Amino acid sequence: MLEFRFHGRGGQGAVTSAELLALSAIAEGKFAQAFPSFGPERRGAPVVAYARIDEAKVLNRTAVSTPNVVVVLDPSILRIVNTSEGMVDGGTQIVNTSRTAAEVREAFKLKGRLVTVNANRIAAEEIGRVITNTTMLGALVRAMGVVKRDTIVEHLKERFGRIAAGNIKAFLRAYEECVIS
Amino acid sequence: MAKRKGMEVSIAIAEAASMCNVDVVSAYPITPQTHVVEHLADIVADGELDAEFIPVESEHAAMSACVGAAAAGARTFTATASQGLALMHEILFIASSLRTPIVMVVANRALSAPINIWNDHSDVMTERDVGWIQIFAENGQEAADLVVQAFRFGEDKRVLLPVMVHFDGFVVSHVVEPIEMLTHAEVKTFLPDYAPQQKLDIDAPISMGPVGIPAVYTEAKMAGEAVLRDAYGPIVECLDDFGKRFGRTYKPVETYRREDADILLVTMGGISETAMTWVDRARAAGEKVGLVRFRLWRPLPDKDFKEAVKGARVLAVVDRHFSPGGPGGPVAQEIKYILYGQKGAPSIVEFVAGLGGRDVGFADFDNMYKKAKAVLGGATVPPFEIVQVRGGHHGEA
Numbered sequence: 001m002l003e004f005r006f007h008g009r010g011g012q013g014a015v016t017s018a019e020l021l022a023l024s025a026i027a028e029g030k031f032a033q034a035f036p037s038f039g040p041e042r043r044g045a046p047v048v049a050y051a052r053i054d055e056a057k058v059l060n061r062t063a064v065s066t067p068n069v070v071v072v073l074d075p076s077i078l079r080i081v082n083t084s085e086g087m088v089d090g091g092t093q094i095v096n097t098s099r100t101a102a103e104v105r106e107a108f109k110l111k112g113r114l115v116t117v118n119a120n121r122i123a124a125e126e127i128g129r130v131i132t133n134t135t136m137l138g139a140l141v142r143a144m145g146v147v148k149r150d151t152i153v154e155h156l157k158e159r160f161g162r163i164a165a166g167n168i169k170a171f172l173r174a175y176e177e178c179v180i181s
Numbered sequence: 182m183a184k185r186k187g188m189e190v191s192i193a194i195a196e197a198a199s200m201c202n203v204d205v206v207s208a209y210p211i212t213p214q215t216h217v218v219e220h221l222a223d224i225v226a227d228g229e230l231d232a233e234f235i236p237v238e239s240e241h242a243a244m245s246a247c248v249g250a251a252a253a254g255a256r257t258f259t260a261t262a263s264q265g266l267a268l269m270h271e272i273l274f275i276a277s278s279l280r281t282p283i284v285m286v287v288a289n290r291a292l293s294a295p296i297n298i299w300n301d302h303s304d305v306m307t308e309r310d311v312g313w314i315q316i317f318a319e320n321g322q323e324a325a326d327l328v329v330q331a332f333r334f335g336e337d338k339r340v341l342l343p344v345m346v347h348f349d350g351f352v353v354s355h356v357v358e359p360i361e362m363l364t365h366a367e368v369k370t371f372l373p374d375y376a377p378q379q380k381l382d383i384d385a386p387i388s389m390g391p392v393g394i395p396a397v398y399t400e401a402k403m404a405g406e407a408v409l410r411d412a413y414g415p416i417v418e419c420l421d422d423f424g425k426r427f428g429r430t431y432k433p434v435e436t437y438r439r440e441d442a443d444i445l446l447v448t449m450g451g452i453s454e455t456a457m458t459w460v461d462r463a464r465a466a467g468e469k470v471g472l473v474r475f476r477l478w479r480p481l482p483d484k485d486f487k488e489a490v491k492g493a494r495v496l497a498v499v500d501r502h503f504s505p506g507g508p509g510g511p512v513a514q515e516i517k518y519i520l521y522g523q524k525g526a527p528s529i530v531e532f533v534a535g536l537g538g539r540d541v542g543f544a545d546f547d548n549m550y551k552k553a554k555a556v557l558g559g560a561t562v563p564p565f566e567i568v569q570v571r572g573g574h575h576g577e578a
Binding site for chain 2: 018026031032058059060
């Protein structure tokens with residue numbers, strides 16, 4: 001089983017990231033779940049969302065405390081949240097940052113394999129707003145290969161309707177531009 | 182049957198109610214039930230379901246409107262949680278006493294104060310005596326399936342009682358997970374049209390809910406008691422038929438790996454699946470432990486429970502509510518009622534866990550199991566323990 005924890009700020013769509021990942025995995029015949037951290041949703045406040053993907057039925061309904069994969073949707077989260085907390089040995093952190101992996105690792109003592117992508121810039125250019133949920137999925141799919149790129153694209157079309165195009169572009173750009181260290 | 186599809190559990194519940202062709206929905210939004218009624222309002226507004234959606238000013242009014250609609254012969258659905266269920270309290274008795282087979286899903290949530298929107302069972306456990314059938318879903322699949330079945334056994338002319346389908350707030354309600362929805366055609370073959378035995382009709386007037394003077398009140402209450410207890414048969418028939426048709430079988434009391442277990446955990450609702458995962462781990466480590474859950478809560482399936490725990494030496498009961506100043510958790514007390522005086526009955530270790538949304542994880546099950554094991558070895562423990570408390574139980578350090 002792969003367990004995912006998404007760190008973002010209220011309004012950035014961390015829950016949507018987790019849901020799109022789970023929906024895509026289920027569409028490919030796997031078992032998966034996604035859920036919010038169930039806090040009162042305040043725009044701008046740090047929020048967490050979770051997902052699990054497995055070949056067998058997922059039964060555990062507790063919060064993800066030992067993630068295999070951590071996704072950081074907002075660079076400023078790193079200053080206030082220890083995103084490495086509980087991450088399994090050999091885990092992966094996918095970070096939205098304009099800095100290099102070595103720089104953010106040093107600055108925030110990040111654990112695990114680092115994948116970096118400048119999602120703020122990509123989202124601003126392709127969507128016109130710095131909402132990085134769909135962009136970060138591009139880096140996640142590239143780094144983990146856990147679902148197919150096309151399956152996510154299908155679900156982006158379904159979820160976003162007429163504003164899907166920009167989200168798909170941002171997703172595909174992050175897939176290409178992320179740096180896996 | 183339809184393919185497994187990823188969807189939020191609340192949406193699946195709304196779709197299931199819609200497939201049952203409900204005539205009237207009256208509800209007031211409350212976290213964490215909101216997505217259920219929002220989605221149903223969409224379905225009605227989009228013209229996909231020919232129903233009256235009655236928006237109201239409170240849950241008291243919602244349940245009142247449901248009673249009126251059901252009394253007029255309409256298939257009626259609603260949903261609530263927590264304070265909303267508490268506000269319905271007095272009307273809940275009326276719904277069951279007037280034999281109006283309303284179906285209500287309850288996204289179980291803690292009661293205030295302090296205000297808390299998260300999951301526990303204080304809302305359901307304080308409504309045990311309202312005369313409704315009450316049944317628990319542990320995941321989205323079960324919630325969607327049980328809504329369809331609730332209409333069938335609630336409307337069964339041998340039953341004609343309202344039904345609460347309980348599912349945990351957030352822990353189940355807000356999760357996106359794989360669900361196989363029945364098709365419209367499948368629901369149509371399983372669930373006959375509602376044929377009320379009597380209804381409010383201006384062309385053939387009757388009175389419903391007249392005064393019950395002391396000379397008849399006891400008999401009316403006795404009739405309610407008999408019909409709810411006797412509902413057990415039609416409920417089980419319905420669950421069995423559903424299993425035969427669709428391959429998903431539900432039982433009044435569910436067990437998991439209980440064979441040869443010395444210790445059985447007893448849970449209800451959404452933590453049961455986490456508990457199963459924990460049981461697998463404990464079994465792998467050589468522990469003789471299993472799991473028992475009440476699926477049906479009213480009528481209380483006492484015989485099934487007795488059978489399910491036969492051979493076990495200790496029951497570790499995990500309650501999600503307790504009676505302040507009273508005897509502890511309600512589930513443990515009802516189990517004592519079932520087992521009292523029985524020769525060789527298992528010892529009961531009572532825990533209260535997961536209040537107001539606190540996660541109940543493997544470490545918590547480890548701790549509770551350790552105490553149950555100590556009792557198996559002859560140790561004595563407090564009458565009940567609220568676990569996970571910072572600062573200790575009963576003010577101890």
